[in-house]
Amino acid sequence: MNDLSSDLSSDNIRRLVQEENVKFINLQFTDVFGKQKNVAITTSQLDSALNGEVMFDGSSIKGFVRVEESDMVLAPDPSTFQIFPWRTDSEGKAARMICDVYNTDGTPFDGCPRGVLKQVLAELKEYGYEYYVGPEVEFFLFERDKDGNPTTEIHDTAGYFDMSPTDLGEDARRDMVLMLEKLGFEIEASHHEAAPGQHEIDFKYGEALKAADQISTFKLVVKTIAKKHGLHATFMPKPLKNAHGTCMHINQSLFKNGKNVFEDKDDELGLSQEAYYFIGGLIKHARAFSAITNASVNSYKRFVPGYEAPTDIAWGIENRTPLIRIPGTRGSGTRVELRNPDPTANHYLALAAILSAGLDGIKNKIEPPAYFDGCTYDMDCATREENGIEKFPETLGEALSELEKSDFMKESLGEHIFNLYIKAKKAEWRDYSQEIHNWELKKYLNYY
Structure with a gap:
């Protein structure tokens, strides 16, 4: 899934995270019914996220998968990286990236609405x-x-x-x-x-x-x-x-x-x-x-x-x-x-x-x-x-x-x-x- 981001985009994100004192990044996606979801990570996990290595329990999301096949992967789109202007406390800022959802074998998940539009x-x-x-x-x-x-x-x-x-x-x-x-x-x-x-x-x-x-x-x-x-x-x-x-x-x-x-x-x-x-x-x-x-x-x-x-x-x-x-x-x-x-x-x-x-x-x-x-x-x-x-x-x-x-x-x-x-x-x-x-x-x- 590394092809979802360019090295330049990833480097820009790393630089912005450091310069702007970003401490948390929300990996956002939507379920089948349009409800926004997110997994929050600390910046220590940024490289894992950019490499498409952040996993979550898809069975907990309405309309995704059954509990016996629950592991899913969030693959962020680096072009969607944005720092939330309303989160500027001294503890550090928060940012987000919008994600596509993938199966663990690296194939796009059929139930990802953003993926359907991309197709x-x-x-x-x-x-x-x-x-x-x-x-x-x-x-x-x-x-x-x-x-x-x-x-x-x-x-x-x-x-x-x-x-x-x-x-x-x-x-x-x-x-x-x-x-x-x-x-x-x-x-x-x-x-x-x-x-x-x-x-x-x-x-x-x-x-x-x-x-x-x-x-x-x-x-x-x-x-x-x-x-x-x-x-x-x-x-x-x-x-x-x-x-x-x-x-x-x-x-x-x-x-x-x-x-x-x-x-x-x-x-x-x-x-x-x-x-x-x-x-x-x-x-x-x-x-x-x-x-x-x-x-x-x-x-x-x-x-x-x-x-x-x-x-x-x-x-x-x-x-x-x-x-x-x-x-x-x-x-x-x-x-x-x-x-x-x-x-x-x-x-x-x-x-x-x-x-x-x-x-x-x-x-x-x-x-x-x-x-x-x-x-x-x-x-x-x-x-x-x-x-x-x-x-x-x-x-x-x-x-x-x-x-x-x-x-x-x-x-x-x-x-x-x-x-x-x-x-x-x-x-x-x-x-x-x-x-x-x-x-x-x-x-x-x-x-x-």
Whole structure:
């Protein structure tokens, strides 16, 4: 596994560790469901880590391996080394490296989500393309109770683009931006979102693997800084009824030889044939990948008309109501925006599934239907049928049924992750379905 790092990168890390008085290094990775994990080592074990010699118990990680085959190896990516700016005490600093997970025989572990994304990117590279992603990750800030536990008490009553003093989260959001910049992010904008207590920080698009790693860092920073302000940050898609939900829009484009291949100046819409095929692939596989991009029961409570969340699998030009939007920017900024994903998704798997779908469109020349320029929220069944538009799944249960019958997604994600993911999420859906909720008690207990 020594090929995962160059000698120069390793030497730079050793130098930085010594110069910056780093005492602990977190070796970070995600489980199949997107939960961030880490093994902390002291700097005395740095060489072992860089040589891919740090082992851990994979059976303790949900979705990895059985107890009788538990030894696994963390192989850090040296390019992800960063010192945590918020850990600067006199005892020494802390840093991190993001890792791939390997088997003890040196082969990549099939259940490593980052590894799955790297495999899809490797296939894409065979076609001469590079995949660039600009995620828009939203979050809510809520108050904590006297014991420090999170509540659903909103931190403010502000709305879209409101500012201080109405936007009470501005100070926390500012500190998040400053911390992200210290970690190398190029922040393009930050603002209050549409719902009370809801916020968005946009960072510059980048190569897909780097963008996925940045989402991991982004979530960690947002939660860390919120806690320092006495607040709780959540990426739950729909924490408040009758309010906008939290999304993770994925803006994406393909480049070849430094040129955005989605642009065609001679086309009526300014889009290339590759862009149309890519859109066609997304539309074809949208129902199949929905359980990956929208991974929780709560995710599907976001998909209601009127809150800028897509309910129909259509595409449009600058139209924010369908599944796919083509923003007005052209040139190097030409991109396809997928509007259904949310932050409950394992972002490595989500990008792998989305890219696989788009690439399938290019490989098999899948033409999309005509773009829809109306409001999909007002669409009736006749219009939907006339335009060949399917509805997006309305529940996690429906989404899982679509995923389970997709051989394409099984091949894209790998059998290990595919089977385990469906099994675990079916149990989650079953548990939710069997629960007696307060709404039911209020509605029926006295009525019947």
